[in-house]
Every structure is written in C-alpha cells, then in structure tokens.
Amino acid sequence: MVSYSKLIRLLCPRQRMKMYLLQVFFLFSALFQVGGIASISPFIAVISNPSIVETNSILASLYLAMGATNLEEFLVYFAVLIAGVILLSNLIASYSLWLLFKFAVSVGSELQSRLYSSYLSNEYTFFTMNNSATLIANLTQQIPRFVYMVLQPVLQLISQAFIVVIIIIGLLIVDPVLAMCSFLVIGGVYSAIYWTVRKRVVSAGDTITNINKIKLLLLNESIAGVKEVKLLGIEQWYIKEFKEAAERGLKASAYIGLAGDLPKFIVETTVFIAILVLAVYLFTFYGTDGQAMSILSFYAMAGYKILPAAQTIYKSTSSLKANGQVIGILHRELSNAEKHRSEPGALSIPLSNKAVFTSLKIQLDCIDYRFPGKDTYALKKLSLIIPEYGFVSFVGASGAGKSTAVDILLGLLTPVNGKLIVGDVEINKGNVSEWQSNLGFVPQHIFLLDDSIKKNIAFGSPVGDIDLERVKMAARRAHISEFVEQLPLGYDTMVGERGGQLSGGQRQRIGIARALYQEPSVLIFDEATSALDTVTEKNILNELTQLARSTTIIMIAHRLSTVINSDSIYVFDKGEIVGQGSYDELSKENEYFRLLMSANASEPEALNRDKYST
Structure with missing residues (x-):
C-alpha cells in the first residue's frame, strides 16, 4: 500500500503546499455537493405535504424571505434555488477535477525533469553501472505510472472521502441506525472484495513493472542490433518474446482493471435492494406522510452521490495497491542519482566559455x-x-x-x-x-x-x-x-x-x-x-x-x-x-x-x- 508520507517526500516544498491547499478545496467542494443533494429532501417534503411550510420554522422563514404570495410560487422559487445550488456545486466539482489533473500532470513534469537532471548530472560510472533501458523506463514509464496510477488516485480518494464522510454525518443526524446499517452494508461489500483480490492485485502490479522493463530491453536490443538480428535470423525470437511479454502485461492490467470495476455492479444491486427495504421500513413506521417521502428522497439522493464516491475510493485503493511500489522505485532512483551526482561545480560549462x-x-x-x-x-x-x-x-x-x-x-x-x-x-x-x-x-x-x-x-x-x-x-x-x-x-x-x-x-x-x-x-x-x-x-x-x-x-x-x-x-x-x-x-x-x-x-x-x- 502507499505511504502518504513517502509520496509527499517525492514532491518539492512548493508542490506540497499546493497539495495541502488542494485538499482544502476538495473539502469546500464536498460541502457544496452534499448541500445540493440535501436541499432536495425539504423540497420533496413540501410537495408531498404542503402544510409542512407552516409547521417547519426554516421553511416558513424561507417562504417569507422569497416573498412568495402562494405555495405554487414558493415551489417555483424553491426549485430555482435548488437548481442554482446544484449547478454551482457541479461547477465547483468540475473546477476541482480540473485542478486535480492539472496538479498531477505538473508534478509528473517536474519529477521527470528532476530525475532526468539527476541522471545527467551523475558521474560517468553511474551510467556504466546502470542499464540504459531501466533509466529510460523510469523516466518514460514509471513517472507517468506514478502520476496516473498513484498520485491521481490518492487525490481522488481524498476528494471522494470528504463527500462520503459528510454524507454519513448527515445520515447519522437523520437516522443513526439506518446510517450505520448503510455504512456497514456498503463498506462491508467493498472490504470483502478488496481483501479477496488485494494479493493478486499487488502481484499484477509487480508483473507490469517487470514486463515494462523486459519490453523496453527487447526493443532496445532488437533495434540497436538490427543488423546482427537479421543476419542471425532471430527476428521471430524477438517477436515471440515481445508478444509473450506484452500478453502477460496486458493480462495483469486487465486483472487490475477488473478488480477495480467489479464491485460497482455488486454494490449497485445491494444498494437498490436496500432502498426498496428502506421504503417498506419508512412507510411501515411513518405512514404515507411527507416525512417518510422526505427521508426516502434524502437516502436516495445520498445513495446517488455516495455510490460513485465509494466506487472511486475503492478503485483508487486498488490502483494504489497495484502500483504503490512505484513510489519506492522513484525514491530509490532519486536517492541513487543523488549519491552519484556530480558536485555543483562539476556541471559542464558551455564550450564558448x-x-x-x-x-x-x-x-x-x-x-x-x-x-x-x-x-x-x-x-x-x-x-x-x-x-x-x-x-x-x-x-x-x-x-x-x-x-x-x-x-x-x-x-x-x-x-x-x-x-x-x-x-x-x-x-x-x-x-x-x-x-x-x-x-x-x-x-x-x-x-x-x-x-x-x-x-x-x-x-x-x-x-x-x-x-x-x-x-x-x-x-x-x-x-x-x-x-x-x-x-x-x-x-x-x-x-x-x-x-x-x-x-x-x-x-x-x-x-x-x-x-x-x-x-x-x-x-x-x-x-x-x-x-x-x-x-x-x-x-x-x-x-x-x-x-x-x-x-x-x-x-x-x-x-x-x-x-x-x-x-x-x-x-x-x-x-x-x-x-x-x-x-x-x-x-x-x-x-x-x-x-x-x-x-x-x-x-x-x-x-x-x-x-x-x-
């Protein structure tokens, strides 16, 4: 699994500060998104039981603040307000996503430049001791893998975790028993699947790391030595080795992808059944009044938001489990490069000087x-x-x-x-x-x-x-x-x-x-x-x-x-x-x-x- 502290140490101080600020913005975005879905529940309550406007102090104050002259006018104003809140929350969520991708890509670019600079600043013996295919793979494969399979999932996990936590707090306020049951059901399904596949996911991640090195080595050898390859007639051997390596790599990638998406269908089915059970429960204990409809709509909207968030958290966790070793690889490479790095005064000076x-x-x-x-x-x-x-x-x-x-x-x-x-x-x-x-x-x-x-x-x-x-x-x-x-x-x-x-x-x-x-x-x-x-x-x-x-x-x-x-x-x-x-x-x-x-x-x-x- 990924060590958050080790990940943070890969970033430069300026990027660390940006990442902390980004997490604050994720919290702000989560509050708006949850606020949007929470506002639908009172709207449904008013539609199903108009008299609630008179008995609920908050709705009564809102009715007066909007200057509505009748219930129909109030519902129109209320609907426009909710639509505005949801639109604003989605705009903030979109901007949050853009910031996430922009930050991740900028980290990847800076990390590539830093590692490349470390390599080229190394003493000559560093290059005699390291395979060039491995160095190239670290720059062209491992860093993109870190960006897209580790850093982005970590950021997505954090942003979606804020949404899930806030929704669970809201559910606990409405009905603690139902909230705990919902949390145990959804969390239990995801946890059971995760603990079932985690070892094979790690193994698949290791396979991808090794296969990437093998493919690059085969490409380097066959293209650089193409004259000898053709004269010896061993093209088919290289093609066969590359094909076998590519197939093993694709199978490992496919397993990681399946492990990340499989719970979605199981959990969706579970939640759909749970909502049906909840509907029966609510109408049994609350009858057909507006309160039952209000609670049911709140849970339905909560499920609408919490399901994709929980799926993103699970998928991010699976990705981190499969690709977490790349953090260790990059730490080792940067540390190795720094050990062999020439002193500042030893960097080459222009020929003209x-x-x-x-x-x-x-x-x-x-x-x-x-x-x-x-x-x-x-x-x-x-x-x-x-x-x-x-x-x-x-x-x-x-x-x-x-x-x-x-x-x-x-x-x-x-x-x-x-x-x-x-x-x-x-x-x-x-x-x-x-x-x-x-x-x-x-x-x-x-x-x-x-x-x-x-x-x-x-x-x-x-x-x-x-x-x-x-x-x-x-x-x-x-x-x-x-x-x-x-x-x-x-x-x-x-x-x-x-x-x-x-x-x-x-x-x-x-x-x-x-x-x-x-x-x-x-x-x-x-x-x-x-x-x-x-x-x-x-x-x-x-x-x-x-x-x-x-x-x-x-x-x-x-x-x-x-x-x-x-x-x-x-x-x-x-x-x-x-x-x-x-x-x-x-x-x-x-x-x-x-x-x-x-x-x-x-x-x-x-x-x-x-x-x-x-």
Whole structure:
C-alpha cells in the first residue's frame, strides 16, 4: 500500500503546499455537493405535504424571505434555488477535477525533469553501472505510472472521502441506525472484495513493472542490433518474446482493471435492494406522510452521490495497491542519482566559455583505479607526464588500461589513489568542468544525432550559434568536406538514426570534425581512426601532426602504423606503463613493443571501403 508520507517526500516544498491547499478545496467542494443533494429532501417534503411550510420554522422563514404570495410560487422559487445550488456545486466539482489533473500532470513534469537532471548530472560510472533501458523506463514509464496510477488516485480518494464522510454525518443526524446499517452494508461489500483480490492485485502490479522493463530491453536490443538480428535470423525470437511479454502485461492490467470495476455492479444491486427495504421500513413506521417521502428522497439522493464516491475510493485503493511500489522505485532512483551526482561545480560549462589554464602540461601522478564492484585494479601506480603541445600515443593489448587512463584524463573517472594535475592545478570534482572545456574527444564508436551533418559537427552548440564557416573548416581538416559538399543538401543532409545513412569511416570523420569544431587545447583519440581507409587515415594523421604544434594530441591506437610520427609513445600492459619513448627507440629497446609490432605485422591491413569515398 502507499505511504502518504513517502509520496509527499517525492514532491518539492512548493508542490506540497499546493497539495495541502488542494485538499482544502476538495473539502469546500464536498460541502457544496452534499448541500445540493440535501436541499432536495425539504423540497420533496413540501410537495408531498404542503402544510409542512407552516409547521417547519426554516421553511416558513424561507417562504417569507422569497416573498412568495402562494405555495405554487414558493415551489417555483424553491426549485430555482435548488437548481442554482446544484449547478454551482457541479461547477465547483468540475473546477476541482480540473485542478486535480492539472496538479498531477505538473508534478509528473517536474519529477521527470528532476530525475532526468539527476541522471545527467551523475558521474560517468553511474551510467556504466546502470542499464540504459531501466533509466529510460523510469523516466518514460514509471513517472507517468506514478502520476496516473498513484498520485491521481490518492487525490481522488481524498476528494471522494470528504463527500462520503459528510454524507454519513448527515445520515447519522437523520437516522443513526439506518446510517450505520448503510455504512456497514456498503463498506462491508467493498472490504470483502478488496481483501479477496488485494494479493493478486499487488502481484499484477509487480508483473507490469517487470514486463515494462523486459519490453523496453527487447526493443532496445532488437533495434540497436538490427543488423546482427537479421543476419542471425532471430527476428521471430524477438517477436515471440515481445508478444509473450506484452500478453502477460496486458493480462495483469486487465486483472487490475477488473478488480477495480467489479464491485460497482455488486454494490449497485445491494444498494437498490436496500432502498426498496428502506421504503417498506419508512412507510411501515411513518405512514404515507411527507416525512417518510422526505427521508426516502434524502437516502436516495445520498445513495446517488455516495455510490460513485465509494466506487472511486475503492478503485483508487486498488490502483494504489497495484502500483504503490512505484513510489519506492522513484525514491530509490532519486536517492541513487543523488549519491552519484556530480558536485555543483562539476556541471559542464558551455564550450564558448572555455576555461584558461596557465599551462596545459598534463601529469598522472601514481594513479590507482578499480572499477566499482571489481576486485582487480585496472591501473596500478600509473604515472606519466604529457608536455604542452605535441603528439603522444598510448599503445598496448586490449584490456591493458589505455582507455581507462584516457577516461581519467578526460575527468570521467576519479582515481582511487593518485592525482590528475594540469599545469600546477590538481583536477577534482570542483574544477573538472573547467578542464573538460579544453578537451576534444573522438571515441572509436561515434555517437551521431538523427539530424543534419552541420548539427552533428557543431554538436552542443545552439542552432542559432552554429558557425557554418567553422563547420566547413573542421570538415576540411577531417577530410569529410569533399563528400559532404557533393551531396544535394550539403551540410543540411540528414545522417539518419545513429548515422545509419553513412559508412563507418564517414561517421568517424564527422566525429573528428566535431572535435576539431570545438578548437580544443587537448585533442584525444580513442581508436578513432580504426574505420578509416589507409589513404584517409594518412591524410588525417598529417593534419594532426601539423595541429600538434599548437594543440596537445593524445591517441590510443591499435595499428602501430598510426603512431610512427608520435613525439612520445607510452606502452601499456596490465594497467602499468612498461615502456616510453619514440617509435624508433621503443622498437630497438622495448621487447614488449617489439612483440606488439610482430602482432601488427601478422594482421592483414583491411582497407575500409567507404560507400562514397573516391
């Protein structure tokens, strides 16, 4: 079941105040609605026994206040008054409902923004430890589920509970015995059904939570890996798994829906029979005078209002029982996100506001790093110095620690021990964004927007701030301009989702152009030329050699042919540096480097045949 205090803690202070005020308005609305139905009882009493106007002091005062000259005129005025009260109460109820939905949607919107902000403000390791499908599901499925299946039902339950309580108080005043009997009958039926289905409702809610994750995971896998899926011929397996998951989810949803609506028919039948019994009871003890008709009409109108209110309360309770776990999920996600959240000073700063360091000499001082949940160290007592400007390369076998060292240089990973020092400044969570504003990074697998080539090269810049000449210059230096400029739409050509309209080499060159567009002080490549043909790679390496006169270039390379002209090469093995020097020096003096050279020589050079390369 839902903890009201836990729900309230999900809201920001301003929303909590709004929710409290909304509940006050619900009470005000309930009073008007009950007042509307209560006014019908004396009207029926006057019609069935006109003499009551003379014997009842309230009706007599109302008769005089209306200035009626006869009973017929009084009845007309009285009917108009009642109609006005009912109309006003329904208008207030409608406005109350609008406020309820508006508030719930605004909470959902704010909660999505808050959780999304928490996710993006997290350290890099948070994303390596969490499945992206789960994070997306929390934002796109769990928060809407919280809004529509938890928050709205809670608010509806509160608003309808006010109506039920006020009506029961009124019934107790009129006839305590009948009121208690009515309450026990209706409450007993709902309680019996609720206690019968509650466990299966909770189970169905858990099923929906798990099924939503499974469906999103299947969609992500099959669409992201569509090439492999088709080549392996496993489309039908994914279709079958998705269909089975969808059916299980729909069955669970159907059960929750049935459990919420089923009591309505049972209770309606029970109440209808109860009113017939009440009619017999009243006419047996009160006869056929106006009092019996008045009481019967009051109970009938009370039933007219209390039945839908009781049904809403029950349905809301069932929804909360089935979906209450989403509150715990969101609390856990927000708490987890806050634990990994970067310090305020670590939030990225715009590229145009590049921070200035007095020196860009980079030093890794005795770095130890171990990935969360791992026992072994990826880097051990690693130390190196990269001078300002020049071309430095990292080489080594897969898993040697090259990419981990680069992630520490990028400020994405925080070492367990040791320091990253730039100039004379130690980089920490408070100033890492200033350091990152000086960096350009080209990964092996380029992330591309489903947008134009221009926007992909100028990624991170607002549309109105994109400098087209700078885009073209970056494209020329990345040797992609010739291809782009012969396209019908040029730099406005759409690349497709994940760059699906481009070859691997073209995607890498756009990634290189993106890094060059930023005009970084330090440019880092992580196997970023692996998809290029040898001619294009050679041309780009020549560009980088020229660029190294005014920029620090750091390159991770698998093919040793790409690092021949490096000023300095660091050789990695098992998280340690086992050699450092120029290509010629290492080839003569470092046995492990010669082993890498032999391994490279035995691998055939695979040319990348770009779809559009000339």
